[in-house]
Amino acid sequence: MIIPRFRQLETPRLILRRFRQSDLEALMAYRNDPDVARYQAWVSFSRKEAEDFIARQSRARPGIPGRWFQFAAEIKDSGVLAGDCALLVIRAARGIAEIGYTFSRAYQGAGLATEAARTVIDYGFDSLGLNRVIATTDCRNIRSIALMKRLGMRQEGHFIQNRWFKGSWCDEYQYAVLREEWIAARASRRP
Numbered sequence: 001m002i003i004p005r006f007r008q009l010e011t012p013r014l015i016l017r018r019f020r021q022s023d024l025e026a027l028m029a030y031r032n033d034p035d036v037a038r039y040q041a042w043v044s045f046s047r048k049e050a051e052d053f054i055a056r057q058s059r060a061r062p063g064i065p066g067r068w069f070q071f072a073a074e075i076k077d078s079g080v081l082a083g084d085c086a087l088l089v090i091r092a093a094r095g096i097a098e099i100g101y102t103f104s105r106a107y108q109g110a111g112l113a114t115e116a117a118r119t120v121i122d123y124g125f126d127s128l129g130l131n132r133v134i135a136t137t138d139c140r141n142i143r144s145i146a147l148m149k150r151l152g153m154r155q156e157g158h159f160i161q162n163r164w165f166k167g168s169w170c171d172e173y174q175y176a177v178l179r180e181e182w183i184a185a186r187a188s189r190r191p
Helices: 021-031 047-059 110-128 142-151 179-189
Strands: 014-017 068-075 080-090 096-103 133-138 154-165 170-179
Touching: 021 047, 021 080, 021 096, 021 133, 021 170, 047 068, 047 080, 068 110, 080 110, 096 110, 110 133, 110 142, 110 179, 170 179
Parallel strands: 096 133
Antiparallel strands: 014 068, 068 080, 080 096, 133 170, 154 170
8 A cells, every 4th residue: 555645634624734843732731631531541641741742643644554643633714723633544454444533622512523534534535545434432422423423424333341441341332434435425415
């Protein structure tokens, strides 16, 4: 698989780009918000962890199998970092990728995560040649479930006590969409 050169992606309201050092304070603010971190793998995010994360992500390329790439989601009008959208091409099945997203509470509920995720999925199918995109969430995360449904993903799995998470077993849902389904849905969305 040839991985294309990445500069940035644009949506009507966002620029999806690599992280940079100027994102440090905004990244730490939303990643340290307990409501934002509730269903994420972390509890807190130290300055050192944030600096290391930015250093790694600023050099990373999307589409490398086995490595998450975090697209920094910048508001076009203000230049403010609103959150991030992640993509992991599965090493054992290179035509499949997992998507994730994390947005500051201040930017939730405005459709920005949907806009970012839709653009990253477009990129995965159009530029990386993916066949399938999946997303997994804690069954209690109703906002993430709603976002996956807005994206047109279908629930394919319900995994009982699938992961030890913050001190207890949690159930997870897995959603997915195939390339052919995405392309057909995208064509019907366009005027």
